[in-house]
Amino acid sequence: MNTLIVVFLLGIGATAAMDLWSILRKSLLGIAPPNYGMVGRWLAYMPYGKFRHDSIAASAPIKREHYIGWIAHYLIGIVFAAVLIAVAGKPWILNPTIGPALMVGVGTVVAPFLLMQPGMGAGIASSRTLKPNSARLHSLINHAVFGLGLYASGWALKLYHYTQA
Structure with a gap:
């Protein structure tokens, strides 16, 4: 299978796993899912x-921001899947292992901590939020779930590949 297609499918799968976790988290723990419209x-x-922004929520809304945020969310997931293949190498595609997937997934938490949260007014690693440690923990868990999603998607693609051979 073409590496670009694999990267695309890994990113979509891992991002979808993260979104499914957000739905479960809301129903089980009552924690609101991320608002990608703000992104x-x-x-x-x-x-x-x-x-x-001092507070992205206080900034004037932008037309179609919800769509922009969701598209960006999945495109970022695809980019992070490419990081996995760049770090682990193409052999990972044929034999997915949890270590590199989890390492990349957890490592991706750097992006919201150092770019998105400060840019949106939440401070570095949510330092300007009401409960920064809770926000950090949830970010870390979400990105670990993304890493698990990379691993699960890798295995799904591997199984698909072998059933087609």
Whole structure:
């Protein structure tokens, strides 16, 4: 299977796993899922030179921000899947292992901690939120779930590949 297709499918699968976790988390623990509309708003302001907001929720809404945020969410997942293959190498595709997938998944938490949260007004690693340690823990868990999703997606692709051979 073509490596670009594998990366695309790994990213989609892992991101979907993260989204399913958000749905489960809401129904089991009552924790609201991430609002990707706010990510879309943050990104939509960038072409206008605005990269940092005191509070993204207080910034004026942007047309179609919800769609922008969701598309960006999945595109970022695909980019992080490419990071996995760059780190673990193409042999990982034929024999997925949990270590590299989990390492990349947990490592991706750096992006929201150092880019998105500060840019959206939450501070570095959620330092400006009401419960920063709780927010950090949830981010870390979400990104670990993404790593598990990379691993599960890798195995699903491997099984599919062998059933087609």
